Amino acid sequence: xxxxxxxxxxxxxxxxxxxxxxxxxxxxxxxxxxxxxxxxxxxxxxxxxxxxxxxxxxxxxxxxxxxxxxxxxxxxxxxxxxxxxxxxxxxxxxxxxxxxxxxxxxxxxxxxxx
Amino acid sequence: xxxxxxxxxxxxxxxxxxxxxxxxxxxxxxxxxxxxxxxxxxxxxxxxxxxxxxxxxxxxxxxxxxxxxxxxxxxxxxxxxxxxxxxxxxxxxxxxxxxxxxxxxxxxxxx
Numbered sequence: 001x002x003x004x005x006x007x008x009x010x011x012x013x014x015x016x017x018x019x020x021x022x023x024x025x026x027x028x029x030x031x032x033x034x035x036x037x038x039x040x041x042x043x044x045x046x047x048x049x050x051x052x053x054x055x056x057x058x059x060x061x062x063x064x065x066x067x068x069x070x071x072x073x074x075x076x077x078x079x080x081x082x083x084x085x086x087x088x089x090x091x092x093x094x095x096x097x098x099x100x101x102x103x104x105x106x107x108x109x110x111x112x113x114x
Numbered sequence: 115x116x117x118x119x120x121x122x123x124x125x126x127x128x129x130x131x132x133x134x135x136x137x138x139x140x141x142x143x144x145x146x147x148x149x150x151x152x153x154x155x156x157x158x159x160x161x162x163x164x165x166x167x168x169x170x171x172x173x174x175x176x177x178x179x180x181x182x183x184x185x186x187x188x189x190x191x192x193x194x195x196x197x198x199x200x201x202x203x204x205x206x207x208x209x210x211x212x213x214x215x216x217x218x219x220x221x222x223x224x225x
Binding site: 004041045048058090092106 | 162216
């Protein structure tokens, strides 16, 4: 089944404890992206990648890192999480490097930073 | 920067039509999308429209695009309780590398 898989789905952590949210897609998509969803703010892009070893900042990249060593994986790294990073995170992928196609979303990862 | 705006809430009665509105600022947006998010789930593409089109119809869904006013709307005919969800408008921005989302409109369908 074609899908975007994120892990963990739910996580409660403490300030400063490094964590990684993994994202994997099995559709051989070029483009991958991370978004965070906050009430009243919609989805805001954190980072995106148009291909292996090609990443770029979105609108809210501060406090996050990403890597794209393989086509299928695009992990989101929070080196030193803070409470303002409490949010619902979505990974998405698309078959095109330029966005002319559908974005396929994972089911989301709800992160709470205490 | 590029901006996409929507109203936050809409409430309709079952069987009525729903109209969800969206405005965007990037006049170079080539594609405009409507995504649906059901509770506890990710977003799923509902429909999209290319910028050289005025209207697109797909079963109960009608998308209208006014490119001059940078206004996009989604009409859902015969709205059902299963249509209750958050609807996001999105526009291609950043020269085609980014998809900018609106704040989302929470649609509530009442019996």
